[in-house]
Amino acid sequence: MRDDLVIPDTDSFWGDMDILINNAAKKIDSPLGRQTLALIISTASSNPQFAEVYWTKYTKLRREAFSKILERAKSRGEIHKDADVELIIDLVSGSLYYALIFKPTTEPVEAYMRRTMNLLIKGVGNRE
DSSP states (O other), rough: OOOOOOOOOOSSSSHHHHHHHHHHHHHHOHHHEEHHHHHHHHHHHHHHHHHHIIIIIOOOOHHHHHHHHHHHHTTTTTOOOTOOOHHHHHHHHHHHHHHHHHSSSSOHHHHHHHHHHHHHHHSSSSOO
16 A cells, blocks of 8 residues: 655645545545554554554655645745644644544545645634
8 A cells, every 4th residue: 555655746735735635545545445554553552663663664754745745835825834734744644544444424535634624724713
């Protein structure tokens, strides 16, 4: 399920996110993909050596790619300049894993993740 990592650059945060979300869903939104993800999470939680290798060889590279997309969005003024990129990545990753494993909605995972990103980027509170 692992392949070369391509970092989209459409000159638009949402354009890049659509590509990222669609690519992730294509790779992992299947019975085999969900089983693989569940096995990875289970193994990583009980085997620190496996977790470290998976982090280094897979997760870290994808986080760096996502970080580039977010940093470009910051520089274009599409997201707040003080946005916590690492926390955004954690929240999006957790939401994706949750959506894939537990299927909390009947909508496609791509639609769920777009809603998640929209809520995250817009925020939920009134700042006074």
